[in-house]
Amino acid sequence: MMKKLWPHARPYGKWIAAGVACSALEAVFELLIPLVMSDIVDVGIKNADQAFILREGGLMVAMAMVSLAFGLGAAVFSSVAGQGFGANLRRAEYDHIQEFAFSNIEKFSTASLVTRLTNDVNAMQMTLMMGMRLLVRAPVMLVSALVLSIRISLRLSSVFLAAMPLLLIAVALILTRVGPMFRSLQEKTDALNLVVQENLAGIRVVKSFVREEHEKEKFAARNRDLKDTSLRAFGMVVINMPIMMLIVNGTIIAVMWFGGHMVFAGTLGDGKLLTYFTYISQIMMSLMMVSMMFMMLSRSVACARRIVEVLEERPAITDGGAETDADGAPAAVRDGSIDFDHVSFKYNSESPEWILRDVNLHIPSGATVGILGGTGSAKTTLVSLIPRLYEAGEGTVSVGGRPVGAYTMEHLRDAVSMVLQKNTLFSGTIRENLLWGDPNASEEELWAACRAACADEFLERMPDGLDTDLGQGGVNVSGGQKQRLCIARAILKKPKVLILDDSTSAVDTATDAKIRSAFANELREATKLIIAQRVASVRDADMILVMDGGRIAAQGTHAELMESCEIYRDVYQSQLEGVSIDG
Ligand SMILES: Nc1ncnc2c1ncn2[C@@H]1O[C@H](COP(=O)(O)OP(=O)(O)OP(=O)(O)O)[C@@H](O)[C@H]1O
Ligand SMILES: [Mg+2]
Structure with a gap:
């Protein structure tokens, strides 16, 4: 000692x-x-x-x-x-x-x-x-x-x-x-x-x-x-x-x-x-x-x-096994393809139950993937393994063709940008918070990211614009505004993989659609994973995953799932009814 x-x-x-x-x-x-x-x-x-x-x-x-x-x-x-x-x-x-x-x-x-x-x-x-x-x-x-x-x-x-x-x-x-x-x-x-x-x-x-x-x-x-x-x-x-x-x-x-x-x-x-x-x-x-x-x-x-x-205490996740590229520099993430190979995971190594069980998945680079599933079906857990916030218990998670452990943390997390479900802004101005994404971002780039995240409309209305002070933990903005700022911050990283974990839950449907179309236009290269509660948010995705109890219950396009997956059909129907009652 x-x-x-x-x-x-x-x-x-x-x-x-x-x-x-x-x-x-x-x-x-x-x-x-x-x-x-x-x-x-x-x-x-x-x-x-x-x-x-x-x-x-x-x-x-x-x-x-x-x-x-x-x-x-x-x-x-x-x-x-x-x-x-x-x-x-x-x-x-x-x-x-x-x-x-x-x-x-x-x-x-x-x-x-x-x-x-x-x-x-x-x-x-x-x-x-x-x-x-x-x-x-x-x-x-x-x-x-x-x-x-x-x-x-x-x-x-x-x-x-x-x-x-x-x-x-x-x-x-x-x-x-x-x-x-x-x-x-x-x-x-x-x-x-x-x-x-x-x-x-x-x-x-x-x-x-x-x-x-x-x-x-x-x-x-x-x-x-x-x-x-x-x-x-x-x-x-x-x-x-x-x-x-x-x-x-x-x-x-x-x-x-x-x-x-x-x-x-x-x-x-x-x-x-x-x-x-x-x-x-x-x-x-x-x-x-x-x-x-x-x-x-x-x-x-x-x-x-x-x-x-x-x-x-040894950090559970380290840069330990990082590989190098041909030129000797630490391995860079080549593209946004994602693979899960027989991946199982649990938070507590002593607990008998796996939270994620034997997940196999291939997502090509640049695809838009929607993830649906009930509360506690391990959607957040699944995507947390991609930027290596947690380490898979069994199997391998790969990004850009290499296991996530092959990259240094910095390279991996620069390439994989995740907007957390419980997102946080820090005290300071909006600009300071956005610069976390890219410290060298120019004024134009900042505004472009804000436009893509539909944050520009309310920023323009604020007297100090980007220099508005957020207060402790970002108390000065509404829930939906906060979500949009967090998305803008994630976009600024110019990631190869962008993960949104229920990040538009507090945003109205029209804005949600606008943000998605901005992604399609401006982040064409990036693989986009969108966890959502509303089918409407993922309907147009190239692939939709339906999670159930730690497994991928079904995957396919909207049309395919409507055909084959009963859970999906049920969710879709119930949400449609919701809309018709509202409207
Ligand atoms: N940090 C943690 N430590 C231990 N168990 C956890 C932790 N986070 C989640 N869990 C457990 O893992 C399971 C899956 O949780 P997860 O957050 O992935 O669900 P989810 O599908 O994202 O749900 P939601 O739609 O409510 O966000 C839950 O049963 C939860 O109890
Ligand atoms: Mg979650």
Whole structure:
């Protein structure tokens, strides 16, 4: 785990070293001050030497100042190192998440990834910051006080040396119990974040169903759960205290008992016994610091594991097996032909049922293909395999005569443009969003794409045209307008394959027809896959696929399917009736 995390701290190695050095020096000077003090008492006061007292007093002030300066230095260095480490770690995690395939993200859940990027990293950087001070100070104090107390009396120290293993066992016991609790604490944080994220993302739905009260309850429940878990975890940490105190006080009583006997027997001076108590309290203080530090460490181990899990997650889909063309450049997609060869697929590798079953399909380049089928019949799943959003479980999906895995992701997805069913625009202007399709598109090209997607009519009516600000997630445009902008964005890529997943569902029938005829004229070369609910949207296609329960139930032209496919005929009839009732 350290191996995975250390590279992100390494650039701050110098700061860490400086911070550790400062903390150690701070502790050393703090330990030296009592020595000067004892000189003042033993020599200065005893001899009534005022000059000596003033000189030593001055020395004490100077030492205190130096110690303060080192303390400040330690604080500054450890903050820089801690924050820098945190920033590096977040950056590495975020960059890695960008490589994830959908299936990777679904495995972690978005909310958990957010916690792992924020909360978990914060805990790690806090630990580094605090650890640099405490983990250095405490051992330095501990060792020096131990040495000094053993110098006073080895015999008396054996009492204390016997108590140490007890302390260690107690701490170890608590640590083994508290570790899993911290892990569950972070999971509860995930659960809370999930509620918040879903609620805020879907706030319009929440409001329209007047579900605020229900949502508040849901939040309260998770919040309570989080509170209870952290009370339990930190309660365990706090139990540490009384146990420590018990052992510490026991030790002090034992030292009093044995020390007292030694004083009576004349083997130990009474002044020495008093000094001995000062050191013992120092030793105990530092032991407590160390044990607290271990508690903190066990929390950050839980967090570190979660971060490393993300960093170690292998993207499910990579450019791994990319082929090259004859000239050595990465394989380019030659044309828009698409082949499915005995393709089966399921989202969850453990589930027994296939979502897509043994699909065979050949689509020639440039064809227009309509895809119909009931809800959940795996239409979206089928087309998601073409730009390799998911990887086929069995069989091969090919584009342009090569398996999709033979291309680099960039080449494949530049050639295959997909308008998702749940499409998204990002905050920024319309122009900025369209430029995702082609960063170098000219003004003319932008408008041409908008015309093809029938987005020009409403854009012309907007006061700022292409420079209209969309707001977060594109809230400033209607559902149908958003769909048309997403189509325009996809067209700008000048794809070899264009996939529209129910992308004109919110567009009126006349506009839908206009968009389709624009495709036929302007994207003649591209293979067009159109998933639709309305038969009218796919009627003129070269080929229509009827999906049913993860299989292609029938395929053919409109006329052929009317002849041969009962499902198709039924859908067609029912929609015709719909039209006649409407009209
Ligand atoms: N990300 C996912 N993880 C797990 N199962 C999924 C996922 N997406 C879809 N499914 C399942 O796969 C099946 C097919 O879903 P798919 O989205 O392909 O249907 P669809 O034909 O596009 O439906 P619709 O017309 O409603 O869009 C459904 O039963 C669904 O439960
Ligand atoms: Mg779908």
